[in-house]
Amino acid sequence: MRAVVLGAAAGGGFPQWNSNAEACRRARAGDPGAPHRTQASLAVSGDGERWFLINASPDLREQIQAQAILHPKRNLRSSPIEGVILTGADVDAIAGLLHMRERQAFTLYGSDRVLGVLKTNPIFNVLSGECVRREMVPLGQPFEPRHVDGSGCGLSIELFDVPGKVALYLETGSSPQELAGKAGDTVGVEIRPMDDKAAKRLIYVPGCAAMTDGLKRRLAGASIVLFDGTLWRDDEMVRAGLGPKTGQRMGHMSVSGPDGTVAAFRDIPVARKILVHINNSNPILLDDSVERRALDEEGWEVAYDGMEVTP
Numbered sequence: 001m002r003a004v005v006l007g008a009a010a011g012g013g014f015p016q017w018n019s020n021a022e023a024c025r026r027a028r029a030g031d032p033g034a035p036h037r038t039q040a041s042l043a044v045s046g047d048g049e050r051w052f053l054i055n056a057s058p059d060l061r062e063q064i065q066a067q068a069i070l071h072p073k074r075n076l077r078s079s080p081i082e083g084v085i086l087t088g089a090d091v092d093a094i095a096g097l098l099h100m101r102e103r104q105a106f107t108l109y110g111s112d113r114v115l116g117v118l119k120t121n122p123i124f125n126v127l128s129g130e131c132v133r134r135e136m137v138p139l140g141q142p143f144e145p146r147h148v149d150g151s152g153c154g155l156s157i158e159l160f161d162v163p164g165k166v167a168l169y170l171e172t173g174s175s176p177q178e179l180a181g182k183a184g185d186t187v188g189v190e191i192r193p194m195d196d197k198a199a200k201r202l203i204y205v206p207g208c209a210a211m212t213d214g215l216k217r218r219l220a221g222a223s224i225v226l227f228d229g230t231l232w233r234d235d236e237m238v239r240a241g242l243g244p245k246t247g248q249r250m251g252h253m254s255v256s257g258p259d260g261t262v263a264a265f266r267d268i269p270v271a272r273k274i275l276v277h278i279n280n281s282n283p284i285l286l287d288d289s290v291e292r293r294a295l296d297e298e299g300w301e302v303a304y305d306g307m308e309v310t311p
């Protein structure tokens, strides 16, 4: 099994096109302490040759360019990308599907909720049903994704519900229930090699609104967890004058604070803990920030584009 971070930033990327904040200015100026990051996506493979994407970010075209593992190698028209597994219907998880519209066969996996959103958006019909198979994945049931030729990929994959939020463009009201959505709107992904006696497990959770006991039990003992690192503080965007929304309003728990991710993980045994889906307002994107140093001391890593995260 192999796993590679294609993009480590949250929606908007780093730098974000319309942000003139200090960190984005540093990134734009090529400051080595503020490296660019594209929008969140992970590539996983059972055989090291054929790959499945977890989410198709709006930056997918650039991510494929940057990663030789995803370049066409077999036929005149071909791709090592055999499938895409979706964790939600947010723009930063699905917009990259529109880059995959050149009559290339692959399989699209997602919960009934997420595939339902794609079905009601006719723009996704550019992924012709003749080439792209859509497969609904029940929550909590491990399955082995198939290559296009029908062979098993050698990975056992399970989607599980996590506290989250409906996609921004699907918000119908502002009550907590309306915003939280339903089971399957926001999921995490657990990946393990089928033939693995060491029971290695990689868990990818790019969006999570709260830690629960059930989630703690699932995370405990994992080899690698890549977890929602959107904001450092819940109100950092408000305080910086960047926007009116808190992390809680956006469906993301914060990294710091008593209810934050670092605190929540202190009693969860995980061999390697990595933050992903990091917003451009989060100071951990800066290699020289005090927040980054605090994370180092807590044993957390900050994902970057191209980071190998093979368990």
Ligand code: MLT
Pocket: 010, 011, 090, 091, 092, 167, 168, 207, 250, 251
């Ligand atoms: C999020 O992670 O909160 C969403 O991707 C926000 C968005 O849709 O822009």
Ligand code: MN
Pocket: 010, 011, 090, 092, 207, 277
């Ligand atoms: Mn997002």
